[in-house]
Amino acid sequence: MTQQPLVKISDLHVLFKGQKNVCAVNGLSLNLLPGQVLGILGESGSGKSVTLKALLRLLPAHKTEIRGLIEVLGRNVMSLNAADLASFRGGIASMIFQDPMLALDPVYTIGDQIAEVVTRHHGLKRRDAMAYALDMLKKVRIPSPERRLKAYPHEISGGMRQRAMIALALAGNPKLLLADEPTTALDASVQMQILLLLRELQKESGMGMIFVTHDIGVAVEICDVVAVMYAGQIVETGTIRDIVKDPKHPYTKGLLAANLHGAERGKRLETIPGSPPLLESAPTSCSFAPRCAYTQAVCRLKAPEAVTISKNITVRCILETNMNS
């Protein structure tokens, strides 16, 4: 008997309508088990943040067309009504963002903002909620938490704001934490502090986590499994060890080389030529074919199927299809 997945997304399509259409996500499927940390790795425009936002139903309804199934703990997220959605957000799944200055409300103190979440999801009175908020700040190890409780977001440093946002996200005891590049804007030393904190909090609470990043180094520090995204599709899934040590998809290989992984000083790098597709229409062939060194005629004709190589590794590339048929 297999475990029930915490998150199940199958064949998700997200289309933004406007003067020009953008097919941001094109047939994405993934599973996340409880307590697992999944990294979504990709460059800007690959659809990683859109996937996270779709999971919390944060995309503007009138301009977006979403197809496919999104389930969290067996409940269909797409069919939640307003009241259910309010308790779902923050109570079951919550999110931390890249820029805490934009995510936190500038006119309320840190304590007020956390207390609001606590009141809503745990039904506590304000005094108790404030005490709870203080505990949360202690948990994320903000220095002198009593003082920070009464501070406004602009009064504290970037690293501390990120800690405050984590406290805010975890205040409702969610089963799932979505992290959208939470360390990208931080200095290297503060980034490592936040990553270690997230790793520890995740282990302690056993929540599932989806961590979006463009930085393989960050993914290595925090993820169990990684899904590599390109042009709105997952091109390769595997444990972080598989991805770093034995990448299969040509895009993953190129991405690793571009990360100066084992590069020799001053020697030209092996790069992926060109730039990602514009995605004005949904891809009908392999999206990576125009940039790929191993392109064959068939790559431009039809989209490659996802091939399962072993228990954990799935690759969407014709080379693997041929090898395994």
Added chain:
Amino acid sequence: MSEDTSTRRTHMADAPLLEVREITKFFPIKSGLFGRATNSVRAVDGISFNVLRRETLGIVGESGCGKSTTARLIVDLISPDKGDILFDARRLGTDLTLNELRRNVQMVFQDSYASLNPRLTIEDTIAFGPIIHGVPREYARRLAWELLSKVGLDPKRFAGRYPHEISGGQRQRVNIARALAVKPQIIILDESVSALDKSVEAQVLNLLLDLKKELDLTYIFISHDLNVVKFMADRVIVMYLGEIVEVGPVESIYAETAHPYSRSLLASMPSMDPDHRSEHVALAGDPPNPIIPPSGCRFHPRCPIAIPKCKTEKPLLHIQKTRGHLAACHLTAQQQETF
């Protein structure tokens, strides 16, 4: 006269191309009704270094350490409170004019969009500098086309476009072409690849390597990304709160780190090895306030090995006999004496 300078150049092949001497910049903080300066941010506090011909000098440090201010001081985008800039042994302000300096030292910034004029086409942007420096219009246009193909953009497709019509990587190539247009000897790259995606970043790094070889350029490469600096630089300067804490050849700095700050900075790099993840925080806390910097060694409040002397006495940059580079730390100085 021209003969004179050319012989001087050949004779002084080992002399620094650019010298920065004791340069200082404090930004006043104004407050109150009359906007009087009540305090100041000590952005760059009396730093000196040389840039050698044809080298790539990396500058690393956390945000607020003064990396970018240093870059802007070199090309006089902000004027220093104290200190001198010497290019090719000529001092800015006496025997070197600002125009001459800027023709020889160009800069490429982080934000590729903000640093281009949105109302100029790519071609006009690149030709702008040469025209200002007295090159005839027609010739400047031809130069712009040449440079566009040099940075890997097809001039027929790109010359007439505006900055908003091209991607970030392409814009950064345009910025590089613009910097090259006045035939400079030094290019300052201030976080020039930081905003790009990894695959595009690698393309631009390759371009920079090729151009350096082809045009005999000297780079000052500023970045917070220690991996990129390790890949690009010949020598590295590590800055902390407006001061240089360590400087030397890249291999020596990365392999035989002397200063505890540089060591913790390097230890904060992700390990890239799933079997050996980072297990502890190498550097706790945030960088302190540059308005009232700590006494003595500015790193002492965060330093894991600080001694009482660090609080009271400021360490000076001194040569590390066993390492072959300079560091400013009392403890490594003590170790020297015991050798």
